[in-house]
Amino acid sequence: MTHPPQATEATWHKTACILCENNCGVQIQTDGRRFAKIRGDKDHVLTNGYTCNKALRLDHYQNGGERLTTPLRREADGSFTPLDWDTAIREIAARLKTVRDTHGGESIFYYGGAGQGNHLGGAYNGALMRALGARYSSNALAQEKLGEAWVDAHLTGGHTAGEFEHAEVSMFIGKNPWQTHGVPRARTVLKEIAKDPARTMIVMDPVRTETADLADIHLQVKPGTDAWCLAGILGVLVQEDLIDHAFLEAHTAQAEEVLPHLKSVNVARCAEVSGLDEDLLRTTARSIAAASSVSTYEDLGVQQGPNSTLISYLIKLIWLLTGNFAKPGSMQPHSWSAPLARYTTSVRRTPVTGARMLGGVVPCNVIAEEILTDHPKRFRAMLIESSNPAHSLADSAAFREALAALDLVVVIDIAMTETGRLADYVLPASSQFEKWEATFFNFEFPRNSFHLRAPVLDPLPGTLPEPEIHARIVRELGVVPGIHLAVLRTAARLGRTPFKLAFAALAAVDKKVLGMAPYLLYETLGPTLPDGARSAAVLWALAQRIGREYPKAMRRAGHANADALFDGMLAGRSGITFTQDEYEDAWRYVAHPDHRIPLPIPELLGLLDALDETPSVHTTEEFPFVLAAGQRRAFTANTIFRDNTWRKRDPDGALRISPHDAEQLGLIDGARAQITTGRGTAQATVEVDDRMQPGHAALPNGFGLDLPTADGTTERTGVALNTLTDLRWRDPIAGTPWHKHVPARIEALRD
Ligand SMILES: Nc1nc2c(c(=O)[nH]1)N[C@H]1C(S)=C(S)[C@@H](COP(=O)(O)OP(=O)(O)OC[C@H]3O[C@@H](n4cnc5c(=O)[nH]c(N)nc54)[C@H](O)[C@@H]3O)O[C@H]1N2
Ligand SMILES: Nc1nc2c(c(=O)[nH]1)N[C@H]1C(S)=C(S)[C@@H](COP(=O)(O)OP(=O)(O)OC[C@H]3O[C@@H](n4cnc5c(=O)[nH]c(N)nc54)[C@H](O)[C@@H]3O)O[C@H]1N2
Ligand code: SF4
Ligand SMILES: [Mo]
Secondary structure, X not given: OOOOOOOOHHHEEEEEOOOOOOOOEEEEEEEOOEEEEEEEOOXXXXXXXXXOOOHHHOHHHHHHOOEOOOOEEEOOOOOEEEOOHHHHHHHHHHHHXXXXXXXXXXHEEEEEOOOOOOOOOHHHHHHHXXXXXXXXXXXXXXXXXXXXXXXXXXXXXXXXXXXXXOOOEEEEEOOOHHHHOXXXXXXXXXXXHHHXXXXXXXXXXXXXXXXXXXXXXXXXXXXXXXXXXXXXXXXXXXHXXXXXXXXXXXXXXXXXXXXXXXXXXXXXXXXXXHOOOHHHHHHHHHHHHHOOOEEXXXXXXHXXXXXXXXXXXXXXXXXXXXXXXXXXXXXXXXXXXXXXXXXXXXXXXXXXXXXXXXXXXXOHHHHHHHXXXXXXXXXXXXXXXXXXXXXXXXXXXXXXXXXXXXXEEEEEEOEOOOXXXXXXXXXXXXXXXXXOEOOOOOOOOOEEEEOOEOOOOOOOOXXXXXXXXXXXXHHHHOOOOHHHXXXXXXXXXXXXXXXXXXXXXXXXXXOHHHHOHHHHHHHHOHHHXXXXXXXXXXXXXXXXXXXXXXXXXHHHOOOOOHHHHHHHHHHOOOOEEEXXXXXXXXXXXXXXXXXXXXXXXXXXXXXXXXXXXXXXXXXXXXXXXXXXXXXXXXXXXXEOOOOHHHOOOOOOOOEEEOHHHHHHHXXXXXXXXXXEOOOOXXXXXXXXXXXXXXXXXXXXXXXXXXXXXXXXXXXXXXXXXXXXXXXXXXXXXXXXXXXXXXXXXEEEOOO
């Protein structure tokens, strides 16, 4: 018997915030389809009731924007025709088949699949790609983390993260966790560090950010000069012999090939290039060396700027040379619920431009170049899911031209986006509060957790969850033998053990079964799961992998076997711990002979040696400012809200400039300015901000969407940043964009 909902505790639904990778556990009280109240979930396994200011605005995601409620097909005149689902799936599958049969499955490109709060749909894309023979994909990680992932692959062989709750020295490099989190319960943790005289916070940022306000040492570098600052710190560590020789001896390999490169660094020159006092670099290095534990966090300020892959290496050398790995408060490896990238040093190349695909992913900045060519191997079709690349990729003009050159573009989103407007088909997804969802942003050690969220609301009529959309396309493609499905369905009805045996037997006779696993699980195990949690079926395979790779840590976390873990995932409304490691286990994650960390990366040591001849200034007389195109602020959240009314401050997305520059340019607070780059122009309202240094300017991310108005047109608030960026400004190794380092001209606008 079901009970009607009442305004009691029963109407609080446990879920999580979907606005950043922390995914803080929250509870939502609904009033019909509205989110009446939102509060932190104290039971949440990772965040214990913590939220920032943004979670309380989630109703603007669920109910603020204009939702899609029917599949749409774009006609030759640019208008959209509503279709029923069967017609849409039939037409899309037929057109995908045509592309595959004419140009090969490899010409079908997959973009996105995951946002800050939703990875479950993306967990199914492998099966769809396989069904099509597609081999190339990309996503937002290729705008930030892939250079770092490649460095990690060389060093520890896997992702590492800091343990800031316990670190004696915490170092944030191009990272503003006060606003952007990334560290669970960031504001609490930062305040605790700032309060404790025994702990030190080092912030490397050209801007005096809210995080820098709390820091003991603010390395206020000139924009884009971090490589010199870090080389200087390393130079001091080696030249003053502040390194941990015992650690190097016991746990690393070939340190002797790295140290001479650092011995010869000219510290004074490094300080000069980065605009800092040499003494400050020396004090910083000494406090790192003296600490019992050091944790570092590098983010967009360096990953989206010059020398980014080299910088990732230098940062990791700082904690490696000082022995800050695998002990409390230092850098740690961790288990994965599902790996977000491939940690490998052997890389494939893209079919047309031959760009390196670090992490197995096509660099975002080459996608348009891969398409806008007559090369026979160019991409011909694109599936885009849970992402808005026409807005978020560098060089919107080039990307839009590339989309127009494709034979087929399919977008899966909850709303009509800038990308959707350019697609041949747009498919409406259920929102993240209308379906089972989860993320694989699980980077904790020694205890790692995972949170499967149950729906808060029924799906909006006309929408479907992504796993169902994928399954319908795969069914229509008719690539899976019916007998496979029949065998697995029967086994699933008999129980988990028969299912496991049947799955293993089938995989033994037909290797393709593994590649199609997400689809097979969705179709067979899925319908047997409680409360309509069909989309969670793929977690069964992840639980099996966790059981194989981390059996002891899984058992320590209280799960007798992989099936028990899977049941725990299904039942844990506030998340569950899936692995509980011990510090000495950290070495087992180091995927090299003897679990030793090999220190040299010759290509990057070459770049380090060449720093003296490397340009540190990219501005010109024509474009004298460094524009950070995408500063995160209190009221920005990528493009997850398609609604401007959620913001309590900074409604226009102000251009922040220093008082010195404002005076030079004749600008005051609230004045309008024109921003010009080699690629475009835009206008913005000015905010004079003494946190900025002269020559540096910042625009926020998440603005510049073309939102529908009552009269059927669209209206844009703030700057669409990537009308200003150029896809050629990118890291030579990782291909990651220089969003934080865009040479620009700023002028006062007079009316
Ligand atoms: N409020 C809010 N939080 C978010 C998001 C959001 O949209 N809004 N987005 C989420 C996402 S997707 C991500 S990837 C993270 C990103 O999180 P962060 O990387 O912390 O965010 P940013 O503000 O883009 O950049 C961080 C800092 O880099 C600095 N910076 C700029 N140029 C340089 C430079 O040359 N050197 C150095 N050292 N620093 C520089 C900027 O001043 C800024 O303070 O945030 C997540 N959290
Ligand atoms: N110039 C510049 N460009 C940048 C950045 C910058 O700092 N400067 N930052 C970069 C970074 S770090 C990132 S992470 C990217 C982010 O850019 P994108 O990867 O494009 O992601 P979001 O802006 O998060 O957009 C998410 C999309 O998912 C849709 N969506 C929300 N929920 C669901 C759902 O449940 N299902 C589906 N199918 N769709 C859903 C939303 O409507 C929205 O269209 O931007 C990058 N671009
Ligand atoms: S820290 Fe991130 S996940 Fe947590 S409430 Fe704020 S925006 Fe949401
Ligand atoms: Mo991001």
